[in-house]
Amino acid sequence: MSGIATFLTRRRGGASWHFTDVLAWIWLVAGLLLMFGPVVWLGLSSFKTRAALSEFPPTLLPYETAMVHVEGFDEPLPLYRVMMEDGEERLLVQVRRIGTVAQMADPEAPEEIIRVPLAARQPVREIKLATENYSTPFKRYNFLRYFYNSVFVTVVATIITLIFNSMAAFALSKYEFKGRTAVLAIILATLMVPLSVIIIPLFSVINGLNLFNSLWGVILPTVATPTGVFLLRQYMLTIPDELLEAARMDHASEWKIYWRIVLPLAMPAVAVLAIFSVMWRWNDFLWPLIVLSDQELYTLQVGLNSFQGELNVQWHYVLAMTVVSMLPVVVIFAFLQRFITSGIASTGIK
Amino acid sequence: MTVETRQGIAGGGHFASLLLAPLRWAMNLIDRPMSFVQRRFGLGGVAATFLAPNMLVFGIFVLFPMTLNVAYSFTGGGALFLNNRVFVGTLQYETLLACRDFLDAASCREDRFWRAVGNTGFFVVVQVTALVLVSLATALVLNREMRARGFWRAVFFFPVLLSPVVVALIWKWILQRNGLLNAALLELGFEPVLWLVNRGWAMFWAIFLSIWAHLGFYTLILLAGLQAIPRDLYEAAEMDGAPRWRVLTRITLPLLWPNMVVVILLALIRAVQVFDEVFVLTGGGPGTATLFLVQYIYETGLAQQVRNLGLASAASILMAVVLIVLTLIQLLASAWRERKEQR
Amino acid sequence: MSHLELKNVSKSFGPVGVLHHVDIEVKDREFVVFVGPSGCGKSTLLRIIAGLEKATSGDVVLDGEVVNHLAAADRGLAMVFQSYALYPHMSVRQNLSFGLENTKTPRDKIEARVAEIARMLRIEELLERKPRQLSGGQRQRVAIGRAMVRRPGVFLLDEPLSNLDAELRVTMRAELAALHKRLDATMIYVTHDQTEAMTLADRIVVLRDGRVEQIGTPLELYNRPANRFVAGFIGAPHMNFLEGRFAGGEAGAARIELDGGHMLSLRIPVRPEGEPITIGVRPHHIETQGGQARIPATVTLVEALGPETVIHAEAEGQPRIVAALAGQRAITSGDTVSLALDERFLHAFDADGRRVTEGEVAEEM
Structure with a gap:
């Protein structure tokens, strides 16, 4: 431990400590607790049984009172560590509880009932992962369906976004034509009008197109992202025009120039947009909430919200499904962290 | 990025080329009609064709609704489609703005609107101020010479990627009556608090939550700005014997200012639209304590029994008017920042 | 057959005229170099020929056919770009075969052609590499190979050697010359480097500010520059220009008084006394020993190159004279020398910079 501590606190250049160093470290450690803590807590909690979740104060790890099968009893009985009157400590199972007295028995000799005051016994606890929190919602509730819907929306919307946006960006970066500035201005203008402002008329458009309560109604309004067009256009502007000219001399058609030359070369930007698009669509909430009314069509986010909004919240399921719905994003982040952060830092989009 | 470094990603493996085979086939198929367009209509026609799909979607799902929105705001009644709706002139605006005392929401005809406006205004001011300060502090800390900077950056950044529903549920679980926070309070000898039932605390947690979820994004932008400040400026200041706080106030912050402006405006634009996390966390409650504008629009227009579109x-x-003004300022500021960077 | 003609070609970007009434004829299998300082319009001219740019007026005629409205791909030309413009995401082989694929050439034919080109350019072992894994010279070869692969009638080369280091440039220059002989193709080559122009060209087109200054073989340009600009541009080190005036003389032998008082006698028509004239003399035509007109001068800089010694000197009224003296000389900076101009090789230009024709300057050699 001390080795780690010195590793972490050792400063480059070996300069002496300044009070701002201390402040910075306090900030970082507090940040670690505050940012990571809740997620870790969610993860730990998601493996607790319903009974363990309702305990207060809560335990850190998913403990469970050990249960023992005892001859002569159909149900397994909870195991307790009991401090006997003579000071001896024994492991007993509880047969039943009457008032402040528990009737207990030795699991080896269950015929003899021992009466013990409640205060003298401590449950024997063992770590147990309640994996049924994860499996049951998929089996008993619609979560498999939600999961599938989310995947469908995310994948299809991202593919269409990439194709449409890159085509438009190509036209806007590599061709001189009348009205180019106007088109750019229109796209720029729509940056100012986020979805939250046009939900009412968009809702009626979706209804008019018969897309209400359909996954396509969730997908289509999101695919023509102005940010995507701008991101790709900015990148394509840096591809030298000479390459296109060389391709034209090589008898390549314009379409071929787009997908054999420009698109492969714009891959870094396309990849950034793909990552963003996946995250946007996976996390979308307001619009799917509006468009989807049929339970069968809910995405994970909407399904999760409706599940947690029920009168009797089944937290053990909610927590597990929360973990499931954040897992893809966490995995993406783990592998593409550098990509995402540098993408955001250079483009300022999210 | 130079042309050379680009192709690192572009050159896939054999597996990728197998996946790309159907794509290649489809692209070759499109080549025929596109070549026809090129021959028949020239490069202008090609450009138009490339733009068409995106602009079509754009027109139907963004531009058209934008104009439709204006039309809807002058109509009344319960019908969904515009042609069945009654023209009412400025009645809707009058309803929204009908107040005896603009500082007292209860005196307004549409009091929920004014409560939403008030809440949103309060939220915007407090959240943006706190968010920017926290992000700045974090960026300054992360900009120090340190080990494992990537790890620390990730610590502050990762909530940005979480969905609002997940963020809300993570905190709802901590804030509930039997939650971790109350357990900690109890441990320290305090009384547990019903965090989301108390009006003041509900607003506090709404603000806290949105800062928690988004601070990584702004930190990243500011960090990029900090790292763009040339190292030799700091070295020059060190040679001049400038103390640290003077380096901060005279070099770092002035040079970071263009980025700060962009960050502040982006944060403002997003704060005005606050909805998802808070909606899942509190549902706008208790009462109307955390009812914000977007939720008001959503509920009034779409979620009520009687829709009032x-x-x-x-x-x-x-x-939208507020957002457009903010975005225009933001675009100007971005242009200003770029010009400044080029110099 | 690849015969190219530019007829009265003009080009302007908005109000800015880049090319003014350019007339050039390029014969079959000729190696023509467009040379001129940067911004003279030579690259634009090449791009107009290629079809990448449209002329504002005038015609591009290929083998007797006006091709103004033909797209770049359909003109049967190939171009080597200054930046090479190799497709960075494709291997050398893919770079070479891309053009043939686009014209639906059969697979086996493409492979044969690529192999042939690779052998010819000695890039066989590079075929699977990506452009970024190649050296400058190798990229250059691939770029030329890509142009050759479709067997075009005319090659257009836009400053193809400018991104190479000096040594490699000389080697590639020789290779290009050899390639031209071997391919028997028409080549149009753009450069700002007069040495490249002199060594490669059958004929040189000197351009300045969008106008053709002179067209001719390298030696024509060297020996009989049509104006002061061409005279100064062609030849290294640059020609010296000495300012002076007419000072009488008899028919066919004008007397010139240079600023500083030195007298020269030149076989050009006599003009009124006092009329200004510029005398051009190449550094190689100045000696410090012998000769008629002797100009005392102070040496300011000596470049001992080995086979020759280049001195920079100042004379009264003539701020800077460069002389290239054969062999190695015992001259140091600060010495006073007396410069003798070889009157057989003097050029005269009038106040407008035009050559004062005499027809009497001897051919060198």
């Missing part, structure tokens, strides 16, 4: 449209037009 006209009123909701009018409200969203008012909100």
Whole structure:
């Protein structure tokens, strides 16, 4: 431990400590607790049984009172560590509880009932992962369906976004034509009008197109992202025009120039947009909430919200499904962290 | 990025080329009609064809609704489609703005609107101020010479990627009556608090939550700005014997200012639209304590038994005006920053 | 057959005229170099020929056919770009075969052609590499190979050697010359480097500010520059220009008084006394020993190159004279020398910079 501590606190250049160093470290450690803590807590909690979740104060790890099968009893009985009157400590199972007295028995000799005051016994606890929190919602509730819907929306919307946006960006970066500035201005203008402002008329458009309560109604309004067009256009502007000219001399058609030359070369930007698009669509909430009314069509986010909004919240399921719905994003982040952060830092989009 | 470094990603493996085979086939198929367009209409026609799909979607799902929104705001009644709706002139706006005392929401005809406006205004001011300060502090800390900077950056950044529903549920679980926070309070000898039932605390947690979820994004932008400040400036200041706080106030912050402006405006634009996390966390409650504009629009127009599309449209037009002004300023500021960087 | 003609070609970007009434004829299998300082319009001219740019007026005629409205791909030309413009995401082989694929050439034919080109350019072992894994010279070869692969009638080369280091440039220059002989193709080559122009060209087109200054073989340009600009541009080190005036003389032998008082006698028509004239003399035509007109001068800089010694000197009224003296000389900076101009090789230009024709300057050699 001390080795780690010195590793972490050792400063480059070996300069002496300044009070701002201390402040910075306090900030970082507090940040670690505050940012990571809740997620870790969610993860730990998601493996607790319903009974363990309702305990207060809560335990850190998913403990469970050990249960023992005892001859002569159909149900397994909870195991307790009991401090006997003579000071001896024994492991007993509880047969039943009457008032402040528990009737207990030795699991080896269950015929003899021992009466013990409640205060003298401590449950024997063992770590147990309640994996049924994860499996049951998929089996008993619609979560498999939600999961599938989310995947469908995310994948299809991202593919269409990439194709449409890159085509438009190509036209806007590599061709001189009348009205180019106007088109750019229109796209720029729509940056100012986020979805939250046009939900009412968009809702009626979706209804008019018969897309209400359909996954396509969730997908289509999101695919023509102005940010995507701008991101790709900015990148394509840096591809030298000479390459296109060389391709034209090589008898390549314009379409071929787009997908054999420009698109492969714009891959870094396309990849950034793909990552963003996946995250946007996976996390979308307001619009799917509006468009989807049929339970069968809910995405994970909407399904999760409706599940947690029920009168009797089944937290053990909610927590597990929360973990499931954040897992893809966490995995993406783990592998593409550098990509995402540098993408955001250079483009300022999210 | 130079042309050379680009192709690192472009050159896939054999597996990728197998996946790409159907794509290649499809692209070759499109080549025929596209070549026809090229021959028949020239490069202008090609450009138009490339733009068409995106602009079509754009027109149907963004531009058209934008104009439709204005039309809706001048109509009334319960019908969904515009042709069945009654023209009511500025009635919806009058309804929204009908107040005896603009400082007292209870005196307004549409009091929920004014409560939403008030809440949103309060939220915007407090959240943006706190968010920017926290992000700045974090960026300054992360900009120090340190080990494992990537890890620390990730610590502050990762909530940005979480969905609002996940963020809300993570904190709801901590804040609930038997939650971790109350357990900690109890441990320290305090009384547990019903965090989301108390009006003041509900607003506090709404603000806290949105800062928690988004601070990584702004930190990243500011960090990029900090790292763009040339190292030799700091070295020059060190040679001049400038103390640290003077380096901060005279070199770092002035040079970071263009980025700060962009960050502040982006944060403002997003704060005005606050909805998802808070909606899942509190549902706007208790009462109307955390009812914000977007939720008001959503509930008034779409989620109530009797939809009032006209009123909701009018409200969203008012909100759009604020956003457009903010975005225009932001675009100008971005252009200003770019010009400054080029110099 | 690849015969190219530019007829009265003009080009302007908005109000800015880049090319003014350019007339050039390029014969079959000729190696023509467009040379001129940067911004003279030579690259634009090449791009107009290629079809990448449209002329504002005038015609591009290929083998007797006006091709103004033909797209770049359909003109049967190939171009080597200054930046090479190799497709960075494709291997050398893919770079070479891309053009043939686009014209639906059969697979086996493409492979044969690529192999042939690779052998010819000695890039066989590079075929699977990506452009970024190649050296400058190798990229250059691939770029030329890509142009050759479709067997075009005319090659257009836009400053193809400018991104190479000096040594490699000389080697590639020789290779290009050899390639031209071997391919028997028409080549149009753009450069700002007069040495490249002199060594490669059958004929040189000197351009300045969008106008053709002179067209001719390298030696024509060297020996009989049509104006002061061409005279100064062609030849290294640059020609010296000495300012002076007419000072009488008899028919066919004008007397010139240079600023500083030195007298020269030149076989050009006599003009009124006092009329200004510029005398051009190449550094190689100045000696410090012998000769008629002797100009005392102070040496300011000596460049001992080995086979020759280049001195920079100042004379009264003539701020800077460069002389290239054969062999190695015992001259140091600060010495006073007396410069003798070889009157057989003097050029005269009038106040407008035009050559004062005499027809009497001897051919060198």
